[in-house]
Amino acid sequence: MQQDSSLIDAAALSLLSTFDSKLVVVRWWQLMDKRIGVIPLPVYCFALVCLGFLLAFEKVSGDISIMFALLAVFGFTCAELGERIPGLRQIGGSVIVTIFLPACLVHYTLLPNELVQSINDFWQLTxxxxxxxxxxxxxxxxxxxxxxxxxxxxxxxxxxxxxxxxxxxxxxxxxxxxxxxxxxxxxxxxxxxxxxxxxxxxxxxxxxxxxxxxxxxxxxxxxxxxxxxxxxxxxxxxxxxxxxxxxxxxxxxxxxxxxxxxxxxxxxxxxxxxxxxxxxxxxxxxxxxxxxxxxxxxxxxxxxxxxxxxxxxxxxxxxxxxxxxxxxxxxxxxxxxxxxxxxxxxxxxxxxxxxxxxxxxxxxxxxxxxxxxxxxxxxxxxxxxxxxxxxxxxxxxxxxxxxxxxxxxxxxxxxxxxxxxxxxxxxxxxxxxxxxxxxxxxxxxxxxxx
Structure with a gap:
């Protein structure tokens, strides 16, 4: 009888573990389906952290992969911001913010010089x-x-x-x-x-x-x-x-x-x-x-x-x-x-x-x-x-x-x-x-x- 009870407990634990594992996977998939622009939210967060470290260590290069990640993260961030500002979103806020916010930040030197220079070099070369x-x-x-x-x-x-x-x-x-x-x-x-x-x-x-x-x-x-x-x-x-x-x-x-x-x-x-x-x-x-x-x-x-x-x-x-x-x-x-x-x-x-x-x-x-x-x-x-x-x-x-x-x-x-x-x-x-x-x-x- 005790052996049967142990088998039942083990089966229940296995079922619960399987259920929890599937639930975690489903939750993760739901999170991956949330996007900033075209970027899945977890990937966006990971890319943002990586870019932050690269900028802190002044290691941003003209590598096309890094430059595209940089432009995508900041570009879609600006577009998302413009879409969420009441009033502005009705008059093309996503485009206006994506163009003119970085221009303003560059003018007042509120962006890292290395970032600005890297984007300028990439733009001129490509x-x-x-x-x-x-x-x-x-x-x-x-x-x-x-x-x-x-x-x-x-x-x-x-x-x-x-x-x-x-x-x-x-x-x-x-x-x-x-x-x-x-x-x-x-x-x-x-x-x-x-x-x-x-x-x-x-x-x-x-x-x-x-x-x-x-x-x-x-x-x-x-x-x-x-x-x-x-x-x-x-x-x-x-x-x-x-x-x-x-x-x-x-x-x-x-x-x-x-x-x-x-x-x-x-x-x-x-x-x-x-x-x-x-x-x-x-x-x-x-x-x-x-x-x-x-x-x-x-x-x-x-x-x-x-x-x-x-x-x-x-x-x-x-x-x-x-x-x-x-x-x-x-x-x-x-x-x-x-x-x-x-x-x-x-x-x-x-x-x-x-x-x-x-x-x-x-x-x-x-x-x-x-x-x-x-x-x-x-x-x-x-x-x-x-x-x-x-x-x-x-x-x-x-x-x-x-x-x-x-x-x-x-x-x-x-x-x-x-x-x-x-x-x-x-x-x-x-x-x-x-x-x-x-x-x-x-x-x-x-x-x-x-």
């Missing part, structure tokens, strides 16, 4: 922004329906042109009313906002201004950069508000789709199980080769590499040069970069490119009102004219907003705020081609009035 843009553009274009792509390219220039003209008129009149003067408002506020960013916009614009006006280029550059930064911030807020509006009024939103008539074609499901690692790797090489081809064109004729790559990708899509399996691989690459790389990239942009002092320099009442009116006019016209030409109004307005961004960097921030990174090809057209046309017109007019 040029990772161009890899991101290449994969997003190629992935989104190859994922589109062919007819939608053709129609979108043709139609998007109508709201973009109308918005640019009306924003110029309304913005200039606003500046005049606030005492800024027509010349200053037009050439130093309106044109920089729509010039295509810093590298492809502000630099060539101010170099040309300097030649025409016989003024130092660095002085002109310092004068217009704050306007570009603040215009980009207003565009981010507009894009986020448009996204919120689209959730409440779904008939105006394509949820990232541009052209209403092709919803059925765009909604066709893809067989994700047919996509293999080889297809994804091959699609990645297609994106890289198309970008290299764009760089070659830039060296030969001066056309920006992302724009040349965009044209080549469109040509490849329209001529069926890419097989359906590789198109599915490109779609997977697009989803990976848009999900896992966007916020780490935005954090790096905040550290390396965004200037807090430039942003603060633009904060005068007259400047703020003029910039806000200009961007709002550009976006609003995009909404109504886009609807008139048969595009989804919200998508059309967001693409117009990208025309007032900081180039490729601004496009990433604006489209992320609107949760519509798949519009990157059209945003690049608005930013690059629209910026080039804006600069050309401005220089012709400046030559005539000088």
């Amino acid at each position: 040029k990772i922004l161009y890899l991101f843009i290449a994969c997003v553009i190629v992935g989104s274009i190859l994922s589109m329906d062919r007819q939608t792509l053709i129609t979108g390219i043709v139609k998007i220039f109508i709201p973009l042109a109308a918005g640019s003209v009306l924003a110029t008129i309304v913005g200039t009149l606003t500046g005049i009313a606030l005492g800024l003067g027509a010349h200053h408002t037009f050439f130093y506020i309106i044109i920089p906002i729509m010039a295509g960013g810093i590298g492809e916009g502000a630099i060539p614009l101010t170099l040309s201004y300097a030649d025409i006006l016989n003024l130092p280029q660095n002085q002109l550059f310092a004068q217009i950069v704050p306007t570009i930064v603040l215009g980009n911030l207003v565009a981010i807020i507009c894009a986020s508000l448009l996204n919120q509006f689209g959730k409440c009024h779904v008939r105006y939103s394509g949820q990232g789709r541009l052209y209403a008539a092709d919803d059925d074609a765009l909604a066709k499901p893809t067989d994700a199980s047919s996509v293999t690692v080889e297809h994804i790797a091959a699609a990645g090489m297609v994106a890289i080769c198309l970008y290299m081809l764009g760089v070659l064109v830039q060296k030969l004729i001066g056309l920006p590499a992302p724009v040349a790559m965009l044209f080549f990708t469109v040509f490849a899509k329209l001529t069926d040069a890419i097989s359906p399996k590789l198109e599915n691989g490109a779609r997977t690459i697009y989803h990976f970069f848009s999900t896992a790389v966007t916020y780490p990239l935005l954090f790096a942009i905040g550290i390396t490119i965004t200037s807090w002092s430039d942003l603060m320099a633009a904060f005068t009442v007259a400047n703020i009102i003029t910039i806000v009116v200009t961007v709002l006019t550009l976006t609003t016209v995009g909404f109504f004219v886009g609807k008139w030409v048969g595009l989804y109004p919200i998508e059309s307005a967001i693409i117009n907003a990208c025309h007032s961004g900081m180039g490729g960097i601004g496009d990433v921030a604006i489209l992320t705020s609107a949760h519509r990174l798949q519009l990157m090809p059209f945003a690049q057209m608005a930013t690059r081609l629209g910026g080039a046309l804006t600069i050309t017109v401005a220089l012709i007019l400046l030559g005539l009035v000088s």
Whole structure:
């Protein structure tokens, strides 16, 4: 009898041990399913501790694994913070905090110098922004329906042109009313906002201004950069508000789709199980080769590499040069970069490119009102004219907003705020081609009035 009791106790203890073990595993899995961005919470905590020790021992290097862990942890932390601040989260808080909080911390030297220097070195050496843009553009274009792509390219220039003209008129009149003067408002506020960013916009614009006006280029550059930064911030807020509006009024939103008539074609499901690692790797090489081809064109004729790559990708899509399996691989690459790389990239942009002092320099009442009116006019016209030409109004307005961004960097921030990174090809057209046309017109007019 005593032996039977012992056997029962042993069986019960074994069962309890098994139950406890399974319960611990289940609890652990539940904890692993909680995430900061895409990072499981225990992994996030472990990575944060490791990075803390590396920073304390000044052992942060340019090793790509460490740099990606660093950017991911801090980028997704900023995004999570922005999503949890009441009021701010409704106007693109995750993007605003991820870009401008690190810029503020760098300005007031509240971040370790080694961290800032490591990110700067990594940014300069890798040029990772161009890899991101290449994969997003190629992935989104190859994922589109062919007819939608053709129609979108043709139609998007109508709201973009109308918005640019009306924003110029309304913005200039606003500046005049606030005492800024027509010349200053037009050439130093309106044109920089729509010039295509810093590298492809502000630099060539101010170099040309300097030649025409016989003024130092660095002085002109310092004068217009704050306007570009603040215009980009207003565009981010507009894009986020448009996204919120689209959730409440779904008939105006394509949820990232541009052209209403092709919803059925765009909604066709893809067989994700047919996509293999080889297809994804091959699609990645297609994106890289198309970008290299764009760089070659830039060296030969001066056309920006992302724009040349965009044209080549469109040509490849329209001529069926890419097989359906590789198109599915490109779609997977697009989803990976848009999900896992966007916020780490935005954090790096905040550290390396965004200037807090430039942003603060633009904060005068007259400047703020003029910039806000200009961007709002550009976006609003995009909404109504886009609807008139048969595009989804919200998508059309967001693409117009990208025309007032900081180039490729601004496009990433604006489209992320609107949760519509798949519009990157059209945003690049608005930013690059629209910026080039804006600069050309401005220089012709400046030559005539000088």
